[in-house]
Amino acid sequence: MAPNLHQLKSTQTRTRLLDAAIEVLESRGYGQLSIHEVARVAHMTTGAVQHHFGSKAALMMEVLAHLIDRLDKDNHFWPPAQWSARERADHFVQQAWEQLYGQPRFAMAWSAYLAAREDPVMTAHIIERRTQLSERLTQRMHESFPELRQQRESMAHVNFVLSCLRGLGLQAPFASSEVIDAQLKVLSKTIQSFLITPETQP
Incomplete structure (x- = not known):
């Protein structure tokens, strides 16, 4: 309709x-x-x-959702499933950092969320919207990293990756680029380790 x-x-x-x-x-x-x-x-x-x-917190939540909508439609953001594990992991981490989590607006959004945490209605709204966004990101990650679907702890792996990116996003205003870059490389290697299945083991 x-x-x-x-x-x-x-x-x-x-x-x-x-x-x-x-x-x-x-x-x-x-x-x-x-x-x-x-x-x-x-x-x-x-x-x-x-x-x-x-409210300002609700506005910031929707700003992030709006930006993720853009990424959802950006084919360059998500690596093709046929690329090697290293290429996909490196590409995803770089794009996620440069376009979303490493941007100042990401830490700004979380400042608004934390300021609103005493408001139960707003907190419930933020949780609901973040759950929706996480589900969409998880779906797209499974498309780019189909090996994850074969893992028993697939959802935990995806959530761990997203949590690491969020944590680095909050740390970014207080850390040097060298410190962040080193951790992003470790995160890429971690994603690659998640993609190892019985079929891909040497």
């Missing part, structure tokens, strides 16, 4: 507001991000922002 005019307009408004939020984050930083500033950049009212997102 095709979306009606109201649904299309609502989707367009959300996208416009999210693009404005990303513009504020990238040009001025998290400290300048506010419902008012997003509304100003989008040339809309603060009421429109609050209607679609409710």
Whole structure:
């Protein structure tokens, strides 16, 4: 069933507001991000922002979801399954870091989540959205790394990889690039070790 005019307009408004939020984050930083500033950049009212997102934490959650939507459609981000294990692992780690987890907006988003942790309604919303995002990332990882599906601890392996990337993303503002790069190399090797199955063992 095709979306009606109201649904299309609502989707367009959300996208416009999210693009404005990303513009504020990238040009001025998290400290300048506010419902008012997003509304100003989008040339809309603060009421429109609050209607679609409710709070700064909810807005940041949707910013990350919006960025992951873009990656979901970016064929270059996900390595083809026919590449070697090393090529796929190196490519995924590099792309994940450069396009998402290593970006300042990632740590900014988590700052907003932590600030909202005392709000049970917002916490529940963030958990729900993060679960949805993790499920999508897991599906795409299984497409690029089909060997993972054969592993008994497949979900634990995927979650471990994503947790490592999140942790490095939070560490990035306080660590040198050399320290981060060394850990990314270890993560790539770890992913490769997860891909070893009875059929791929020498």
